[in-house]
Amino acid sequence: MLNHYRKSMNSNLYKNNMDICYKLDIICMVCAYSFLFTVVNLQKGGLVLIIALLIIIPLCILYFFAISPAIFSSWNKERLRSVIFAHRGLYNNYCKVPENSMNAFVNAVNNGYGIELDIHLTRDKKVVVFHDENIERMAGRNLDISKIDYEELRIEKLLNTNEPIPLLQDVLNMVSGRVPIMIEFKDIVNYKDLCEKAFIILDVYSGSYFVESFDPLILRWIKLNRRSVIRGQLSGLATKYNNNIRNPFLRFALSNLLFNFLSRPHFIAYELEQCNRFTIHIERALGAAIVAFTVKGLELAKKYTKDFDTVIFEEDNLPKRDNRFYLTPHTGNKKPLFWV
Numbered sequence: 001m002l003n004h005y006r007k008s009m010n011s012n013l014y015k016n017n018m019d020i021c022y023k024l025d026i027i028c029m030v031c032a033y034s035f036l037f038t039v040v041n042l043q044k045g046g047l048v049l050i051i052a053l054l055i056i057i058p059l060c061i062l063y064f065f066a067i068s069p070a071i072f073s074s075w076n077k078e079r080l081r082s083v084i085f086a087h088r089g090l091y092n093n094y095c096k097v098p099e100n101s102m103n104a105f106v107n108a109v110n111n112g113y114g115i116e117l118d119i120h121l122t123r124d125k126k127v128v129v130f131h132d133e134n135i136e137r138m139a140g141r142n143l144d145i146s147k148i149d150y151e152e153l154r155i156e157k158l159l160n161t162n163e164p165i166p167l168l169q170d171v172l173n174m175v176s177g178r179v180p181i182m183i184e185f186k187d188i189v190n191y192k193d194l195c196e197k198a199f200i201i202l203d204v205y206s207g208s209y210f211v212e213s214f215d216p217l218i219l220r221w222i223k224l225n226r227r228s229v230i231r232g233q234l235s236g237l238a239t240k241y242n243n244n245i246r247n248p249f250l251r252f253a254l255s256n257l258l259f260n261f262l263s264r265p266h267f268i269a270y271e272l273e274q275c276n277r278f279t280i281h282i283e284r285a286l287g288a289a290i291v292a293f294t295v296k297g298l299e300l301a302k303k304y305t306k307d308f309d310t311v312i313f314e315e316d317n318l319p320k321r322d323n324r325f326y327l328t329p330h331t332g333n334k335k336p337l338f339w340v
Contacts, residue, residue, distance in 0.1 A: 067257045067279065069288035070223075070264040076230055077289050077309065079208060080267060084301050085114040085182045085312045087294050088131060092315070098138060098158035100129050102166050102174065109178050116182040116293075116312050119168055121194040126150040127168040127201060133188070135165070146188065169201050177207030182312065184234065185222075187215035195221050202229075212269050214254075219263030232291060233257060236271035257283065267291055267309065275308070 089104025090097075090111060097103050100117055108115045118131045122145055136142045139156040154164050168183075175181060183202075188194060195218060202209065212232035213219055219231050235255055245251050253259060256279050257268065267289035270280055275292050284290050293312035295301045301313035 063258075064282075064286075065261060067260045067282065068264070068286055069260060069268070069283060070231075070266045072230075072266040072287055072289055076266065079180070080210065080230070080289055080291070081305075081309050083112070083114040083180055084305060084310055085116040085180075086111075087116050087312050087314045089115055089117065090315060093159055096159070096161045098161060098163050100131055100166075101158050101161070101163040102171070103163060105166075105171055105174060109175060112179065114180040114182060114310075115171075115175065116184065117171065118184045118186055119194065119198060120145045120186050121188065121190065121197060122150045122153055123147055124149040124151075125193060125197050127194070127198050128153065129166045129168055129171055131186075133186070139165070146190070168198065172201065172205050172207070175207060177205075180208040180210065182232075183209055183211050185211060185213040185215070185218045187213060187218065191215060191218050192221060194218075195225070199226060210267075212267075216254075216259040216262045219265055223263050230266045231263065232267040232269050232289075233260060233263065233265035234269045234293075237274050269293055269312065272304070272311075 086104075086108040088099035089101065090107035090113060091099040091101065091104035093099060097107060105115050105117070117129050119127050120130050120133070122128055126149075128145065128150065130138070130145060132138065133146070134142065134144050135153070135156055138158050140160075141156060143153075143156075145153065150167070156165060157163060158165065172181075183198070185191065185194060185198065210230045210232060211219075211222060212234050214234045216233065219233060222229055222231050235257060237255060245254070265288065268280065268283050269291040270277075270293070272292045272295055274280075275290065280290060289309040291310050291312060292304055292308045295304055295311045295313040298313065298315055301311045304311050
């Protein structure tokens, strides 16, 4: 695995220039070796090979242009590396701490973990924290978030607990900058409305946060409208994460990050089992931070921090006996999370 570039420089400008030079060096090396190879084969009369190289060289240049990430400063990369992120909060759906609930986020904060969460938009343009488009899996009713107002949504409880579906604003107020937050913008039809409403809230938030999405168009909107926000491209094996996309070429392009030219992400969040792919090694070489998801268990998460800039993990060994468990209040205190 390629080493991270952590050399200390005298200025951020110098660091950024070095990153640009490094990317250009890779492209120039490909072109130079191809040119030398062509010259050698000219003497051998390798006309077919020469024609092939004339096709391959432009394709290589286009490939590097397509997948190249944004310049990611060492300071921002260290911010990302400073913590591992609890997937949808530090939750356990068997122990009355549902995913993407306020108590799951409190548990993450109290244990010093960053928070990864998902956001959707209700019909009345409220930004809520929830993973699915429909609440049936977590609340038992067949309702699409985009088709109901928040006043109706807030009465629904997660997994038969007293936990409501929280607003993004309420989560930010509770976290109050104590840990970084990774916010996934769900790929919905009216993504521009989601972006605009979310950033009305995020623009006044003083804590550290990053954004990510599977949709390159969402990241492009963020790039054009909030250039200083650190953004990440979520992706994975095409058949697993893009089943709703029928076009196989589009699925291939998304899983191989060929739309990076639209959004120029700072980091790549990729499924753990596929992080050894050629594309990920190239992204790391070009300066992108690499985030692995979703790691099962805290011990594995700590192990994989040696291989990735950070990880998004789920705790898989929380106690499952309800009578031995109590919920931490929303005050953010440091009481124990579990009564054993």
